[in-house]
Amino acid sequence: MQLNSWGMYPIIKKNITVLRDKPSLRNEILNNTECIPFGNGRSYGDSALNEHIIYCKPYNYFLGFDEARGILHCQAGVTLSEIIEAFVPQGWFLKVTPGTKLITVGGAIASDVHGKNHHVEGCFSACIEGFRLMLPNGEIRTCIKEDELFKATCGGMGLTGVILDAKISLKKINSKNIEQTTIKTKNLKETFEAFEKYAYMPYSVAWIDCLAKDDALGKCLLMVGEFADDGDLNFKEKKKLNIPFKFPSFALNHLSVKAFNWLYYAKAPKGVSHQKVDLGTFFYPLDGINNWNRIYGKGGFTQYQFILPKEHSYEGLEEILKRISQSGKGSFLAVLKLYGEANDNYLSFPIKGYSLALDFKIEKGLFDLLDALDEIVVKYGGRIYLTKDVRVSKETFEKGYPMIEKFRSYRKSKAMDTKFASLQSKRIGI
Amino acid sequence: MSYVLIIGAKSDIAQAVAREYAKHGYSLYLAGREIQTLHSLATDIKIRTSVAVELLEFDLGAFHTHQAFYENLQEKPLGVIVVAGYMAEQKKCESDWAETLNTITVNYTGAVSILNIVANDMEHNKNGFIVGVSSVAGERGRKANYIYGSSKAAFTAYLSGLRNRLYESGVHVLTVKPGFVATKMTIGLDLPPKLTAQPEKVARDMFQAQQKNKDVIYTKSIWKWVMLVIKMIPELKFKGMSI
Numbered sequence A: 001m002q003l004n005s006w007g008m009y010p011i012i013k014k015n016i017t018v019l020r021d022k023p024s025l026r027n028e029i030l031n032n033t034e035c036i037p038f039g040n041g042r043s044y045g046d047s048a049l050n051e052h053i054i055y056c057k058p059y060n061y062f063l064g065f066d067e068a069r070g071i072l073h074c075q076a077g078v079t080l081s082e083i084i085e086a087f088v089p090q091g092w093f094l095k096v097t098p099g100t101k102l103i104t105v106g107g108a109i110a111s112d113v114h115g116k117n118h119h120v121e122g123c124f125s126a127c128i129e130g131f132r133l134m135l136p137n138g139e140i141r142t143c144i145k146e147d148e149l150f151k152a153t154c155g156g157m158g159l160t161g162v163i164l165d166a167k168i169s170l171k172k173i174n175s176k177n178i179e180q181t182t183i184k185t186k187n188l189k190e191t192f193e194a195f196e197k198y199a200y201m202p203y204s205v206a207w208i209d210c211l212a213k214d215d216a217l218g219k220c221l222l223m224v225g226e227f228a229d230d231g232d233l234n235f236k237e238k239k240k241l242n243i244p245f246k247f248p249s250f251a252l253n254h255l256s257v258k259a260f261n262w263l264y265y266a267k268a269p270k271g272v273s274h275q276k277v278d279l280g281t282f283f284y285p286l287d288g289i290n291n292w293n294r295i296y297g298k299g300g301f302t303q304y305q306f307i308l309p310k311e312h313s314y315e316g317l318e319e320i321l322k323r324i325s326q327s328g329k330g331s332f333l334a335v336l337k338l339y340g341e342a343n344d345n346y347l348s349f350p351i352k353g354y355s356l357a358l359d360f361k362i363e364k365g366l367f368d369l370l371d372a373l374d375e376i377v378v379k380y381g382g383r384i385y386l387t388k389d390v391r392v393s394k395e396t397f398e399k400g401y402p403m404i405e406k407f408r409s410y411r412k413s414k415a416m417d418t419k420f421a422s423l424q425s426k427r428i429g430i
Numbered sequence B: 001m002s003y004v005l006i007i008g009a010k011s012d013i014a015q016a017v018a019r020e021y022a023k024h025g026y027s028l029y030l031a032g033r034e035i036q037t038l039h040s041l042a043t044d045i046k047i048r049t050s051v052a053v054e055l056l057e058f059d060l061g062a063f064h065t066h067q068a069f070y071e072n073l074q075e076k077p078l079g080v081i082v083v084a085g086y087m088a089e090q091k092k093c094e095s096d097w098a099e100t101l102n103t104i105t106v107n108y109t110g111a112v113s114i115l116n117i118v119a120n121d122m123e124h125n126k127n128g129f130i131v132g133v134s135s136v137a138g139e140r141g142r143k144a145n146y147i148y149g150s151s152k153a154a155f156t157a158y159l160s161g162l163r164n165r166l167y168e169s170g171v172h173v174l175t176v177k178p179g180f181v182a183t184k185m186t187i188g189l190d191l192p193p194k195l196t197a198q199p200e201k202v203a204r205d206m207f208q209a210q211q212k213n214k215d216v217i218y219t220k221s222i223w224k225w226v227m228l229v230i231k232m233i234p235e236l237k238f239k240g241m242s243i
């Protein structure tokens, strides 16, 4: 079995243990020096990588559903896509979902993922009633929101133990469709104004054209939406396209990125327009293409996602976009999102402000550029999203996460640091 | 909705097959030894879909119980899928008759015993389908696992004869020949990723082939070509090889 993270960088040799049942997991944890849980490898970098990984996705039973309260109890390897397939037809949807449904519940908790509605619903942990976790000594602990273990585990990147199962609160829907409004803006100022204007909408996200310069810097397509109320719950997975092999490395050059951005941006009508789209198209546009990560070729790619506090978001973003546009390094996707208040988990990424996520092919000079961007992020009091990261320095990371010492000492006090580690945790010393 | 009876339901492939058929609206009889351990799978499937799931105790080696087992099924299944299998270590089989016999019993005689009963009923009703999970290992005997391989070869031949016999009554028989599959059976083996299927893939391939009344499938399909090459090697040469 070959398991890589989504960025396909780094590729390392690993020993894989499949999580099948609690007794064998316990043995595995007790008899091994160091390991890290692995869900469905949709994290971009090295958060789920180490020489020994516990592959959790096959541990995927639905354990119970409390229909009166909309609480689903399931094992950690269940994917969001399985939840959607089973529950949308019954009129239920996830309260919080990231931009792909091909992730496990364990991965969603460990990264405390967020969606297009962070400013309304918060992170994934907000819809978790509780979960069970196997600790370094093989003991199984049940955690609820008030526990320190809960705060360390949600966003804790698999470093506190193996999440076994969780109770997730779902929300009622009356349609599989989204009423979407698309707003095309001409520059960063308009983009920010549009975000604020539509902040009352439950879902919002913007695609930024990163190669735009000068007056057009920060032009975007902002898509906002809410669930329709048409009673149509007939959700079917669409047929997928497939990228059958890794593209040669010259495929994704500057020009093709430009063409892509242009096509995407150009396709949308001017100003404000309305569409009714199905939830797959709205939430998971990229899931329709299998293995799309292969377009970046053999060397792999990474996603650079940072967030800036609201008061500095505008100037910070302007500076960063200028810097990227100068560098001429293409980013296929640049996604801008508005965030609500931070929660009190130790390492959850979101803070009140704006976040930008950009994809870059791994190539010479890239990490220098990202180091330069880091400086700007730090200058404005921002932070980097660990689940996307493969290269951030210990210093940059620490400056962004003031609760890191709490996390470190908690891990130490429970001997978690002796059992659970990833390439990432070792690089940044957590 | 119609029932499908899955024999050897505790197997990893069988669990994926159960979910696949349930997803398409079939109710399930899940049969195997110490089947109550499948209670969580039954719950899982009932939450994911709304089909009925029943767990039934069944041992392929207990031939004398097979007739009564089938008769006791309240509603007769539309389809019967034999997934159970046993792969002992070849070396062990060579010196341990019990291991060899169990291999033959699970992979061949046990399957024949229950399918004979099923086939008679389906032929009489002129309705139904049968799926047998055999293996590419049955295509040519190799020193590395010919006890297992020969029992699968026998099962493959049985299924082909059964298909031939039931053709006129409109009962369809599908032979599934997996290559490598990542399951309990192969845990710890260093399988080449390009040739190894996940159980879910085997289940999808099986379902689609069965619905389309296919006769024989390889999964992954590349195994058809791999086996073609292996079968073409002249015996004179093959007997000296280690593959």
Ligand SMILES: Cc1cc2nc3c(=O)[nH]c(=O)nc-3n(C[C@H](O)[C@H](O)[C@H](O)COP(=O)(O)OP(=O)(O)OC[C@H]3O[C@@H](n4cnc5c(N)ncnc54)[C@H](O)[C@@H]3O)c2cc1C
Binding pocket: A005, A006, A036, A037, A038, A039, A040, A041, A042, A043, A044, A047, A048, A056, A076, A077, A097, A098, A099, A100, A102, A103, A104, A105, A106, A107, A108, A110, A111, A112, A113, A114, A115, A116, A156, A157, A158, A159, A161, A162, A163, A164, A286, A387, A388, A422
């Ligand atoms: C196209 C795409 C879009 C995305 N959009 C978003 C987005 O909008 N918002 C967002 O927040 N994220 C987003 N992500 C990132 C993704 O949601 C996270 O990386 C998520 O954690 C991946 O989950 P996974 O199951 O694949 O876990 P993996 O990638 O395998 O692991 C991620 C982390 O979870 C830990 N982990 C996994 N399972 C367990 C377990 N059972 N117990 C303990 N720890 C465990 C791992 O150790 C690792 O630290 C996106 C990713 C992609 C590819």
Ligand SMILES: NC(=O)c1ccc[n+]([C@@H]2O[C@H](COP(=O)([O-])OP(=O)(O)OC[C@H]3O[C@@H](n4cnc5c(N)ncnc54)[C@H](OP(=O)(O)O)[C@@H]3O)[C@@H](O)[C@H]2O)c1
Binding pocket: B007, B008, B009, B010, B011, B012, B013, B014, B032, B033, B034, B058, B059, B060, B061, B083, B084, B085, B086, B087, B106, B110, B133, B134, B135, B136, B177, B178, B179, B180, B181, B182, B183, B184, B185, B186
């Ligand atoms: N994995 C592969 O690479 C591969 C390749 C080709 C073909 N196959 C075939 O695929 C099928 C499924 O295998 P798998 O990989 O899913 O392996 P598996 O998980 O080991 O399943 C084998 C199943 O057969 C059951 N079984 C054994 N003896 C039995 C008996 N006397 N009565 C009833 N059930 C019995 C076992 O039940 P218990 O749990 O009670 O022992 C077990 O659930 C088998 O026929 C196998 O030969 C597998």
